[in-house]
Amino acid sequence: MSSTEILNPATGETITQVEQTPLEDVDAAIARAKRAFESWRAVDPADRARLLRRFADAVEADIPHLADLEVRSAGHTIGNATWEAGNVRDVLTYYAGGIERQSGRQIPVPGGVNITFHEPLGVVGVIVPWNFPMPIAGWGFAPALAAGNTVVLKPAEVTPLTALRLGELALEAGLPEGVFTVLPGKGSVVGDRFVTHPDVRKVVFTGSTEVGKRIMAGCSEQVKRLTLELGGKNSNIVFGDADLEAAAAAAPGGAFDNAGQDCCSRARLLVESSAMDRFLELLEPAVKAFACKDPSSADAEMGPLITAAHRDKVAGYVDGASVLFQGAAPSGSGFWFPPTVLDSREGTADFDEEIFGPVISVVPFEDEADAIRIANSTEYGLSGSLWTRDVGRALRVSRAVEAGNLSVNSHASVRYWTPFGGFKQSGYGRELGPDAPDAFTETKNVFISSE
Numbered sequence: 001m002s003s004t005e006i007l008n009p010a011t012g013e014t015i016t017q018v019e020q021t022p023l024e025d026v027d028a029a030i031a032r033a034k035r036a037f038e039s040w041r042a043v044d045p046a047d048r049a050r051l052l053r054r055f056a057d058a059v060e061a062d063i064p065h066l067a068d069l070e071v072r073s074a075g076h077t078i079g080n081a082t083w084e085a086g087n088v089r090d091v092l093t094y095y096a097g098g099i100e101r102q103s104g105r106q107i108p109v110p111g112g113v114n115i116t117f118h119e120p121l122g123v124v125g126v127i128v129p130w131n132f133p134m135p136i137a138g139w140g141f142a143p144a145l146a147a148g149n150t151v152v153l154k155p156a157e158v159t160p161l162t163a164l165r166l167g168e169l170a171l172e173a174g175l176p177e178g179v180f181t182v183l184p185g186k187g188s189v190v191g192d193r194f195v196t197h198p199d200v201r202k203v204v205f206t207g208s209t210e211v212g213k214r215i216m217a218g219c220s221e222q223v224k225r226l227t228l229e230l231g232g233k234n235s236n237i238v239f240g241d242a243d244l245e246a247a248a249a250a251a252p253g254g255a256f257d258n259a260g261q262d263c264c265s266r267a268r269l270l271v272e273s274s275a276m277d278r279f280l281e282l283l284e285p286a287v288k289a290f291a292c293k294d295p296s297s298a299d300a301e302m303g304p305l306i307t308a309a310h311r312d313k314v315a316g317y318v319d320g321a322s323v324l325f326q327g328a329a330p331s332g333s334g335f336w337f338p339p340t341v342l343d344s345r346e347g348t349a350d351f352d353e354e355i356f357g358p359v360i361s362v363v364p365f366e367d368e369a370d371a372i373r374i375a376n377s378t379e380y381g382l383s384g385s386l387w388t389r390d391v392g393r394a395l396r397v398s399r400a401v402e403a404g405n406l407s408v409n410s411h412a413s414v415r416y417w418t419p420f421g422g423f424k425q426s427g428y429g430r431e432l433g434p435d436a437p438d439a440f441t442e443t444k445n446v447f448i449s450s451e
């Protein structure tokens with residue numbers, strides 16, 4: 001059996017080895033999940049809700065441990081990692097609260113009664129990337145389990161530790177064997193098997209657009225249900241009438257959180273020409289003050305990048321580009337890269353491609369129509385922000401930008417009780433929010449004759 005070396009990105013040191021699940025074990029786990037489905041779907045709704053709340057309680061009790069694992073194996077700051085573990089707890093609690101309310105409809109028809117049921121799908125395969133290992137796992141497994149499905153979950157090769165711990169916590173909380181199974185391993189083996197195995201009835205994939213397209217094509221063979229959460233190249237649009245101090249203070253956090261390894265990172269900074277000089281004057285000290293340091297420090301705002309190869313890729317976008325200013329990062333071992341702001345242009349690689357690192361590309365715009373045109377000049381459409389004091393403009397631009405999650409005078413775009421997902425090549429379907437369990441059921445219509 002081959003294994004993956006798990007490194008601490010802040011130091012480059014090996015933490016542990018994790019065995020990759022071979023194909024025959026993936027098939028055995030899917031078979032167990034299929035058997036477990038028959039009893040899980042039949043669990044009394046109140047009992048299923050109680051079990052998921054117990055799972056949430058077990059996560060709550062383990063937050064310091066889960067957060068420490070994520071700091072050491074993914075380089076997340078301790079503040080972020082603690083929030084992320086809490087997010088898993090909250091998502092479980094939120095969807096546990098909907099189980100007894102998952103009612104169908106009674107629709108008037110002649111000659112009898114017509115009712116609808118939300119039938120669970122069966123085994124759901126969740127494929128998770130390395131950038132937010134805990135929340136992205138929870139956004140898939142919590143509503144899937146709540147709706148009566150069983151789940152097999154594949155974490156990313158380099159960040160399996162928190163997912164494996166969540167699998168243990170589920171069993172400790174009393175979820176029956178086979179209801180939630182974590183299978184570390186390769187995308188081309190474990191992830192691909194979720195796509196090809198006929199007993200996996202839905203795939204939830206979060207990751208790159210490139211792999212997502214292949215998964216979509218693979219799922220078409222069995223008309224397999226699919227949710228995709230893919231890449232992003234998101235704009236932060238600053239109008240001249242905005243509170244420039246507030247916009248400049250918030251811009252680094254909107255782009256550099258999680259070292260920019262965030263599909264929602266506002267990496268395109270579009271600034272109205274008339275306000276550009278003043279805005280950059282305000283932005284420079286905010287970028288230089290952004291605390292890129294040992295992620296276990298309580299005041300760290302950003303840690304290292306995930307791997308040496310990823311750091312080299314990010315550096316490749318900055319080499320030869322025009323750097324406006326840079327913050328500081330630790331030197332020496334570990335995969336560090338400083339917060340960086342580029343003087344960019346439309347059509348350049350740094351402006352068009354998802355860098356997935358702490359790099360902002362600044363481009364000026366002339367007016368509202370120009371800002372919308374530039375923001376939409378991408379195949380992605382995940383998120384974005386706009387800063388203005390004009391309410392009409394805030395509404396017009398929010399409606400015109402082709403993205404699933406927009407924020408006005410803020411960069412907040414993820415809350416577990418509001419829907420999340422992408423337009424265009426950023427995704428397919430929505431996660432989170434009140435309707436997420438519906439994406440894990442089929443609507444069945446039943447007519448009962450009264451004749």
Ligand code: NAD
Pocket residue numbers: 127128129130131132136154155156157185186187188190191192206207208209211212214215228229230231232262263354356382422426427
């Ligand atoms: P990736 O596409 O390389 O891998 C994602 C997951 O897919 C991993 O678990 C990987 O092992 C697996 N995988 C790889 N090849 C596969 C295959 N052939 N079949 C099945 N599974 C396979 O992405 P990554 O580098 O881990 O993550 C970064 C990407 O994720 C970025 O593009 C980012 O924007 C995106 N992302 C999107 C969202 C969102 O919600 N839209 C959230 C986070 C990350």
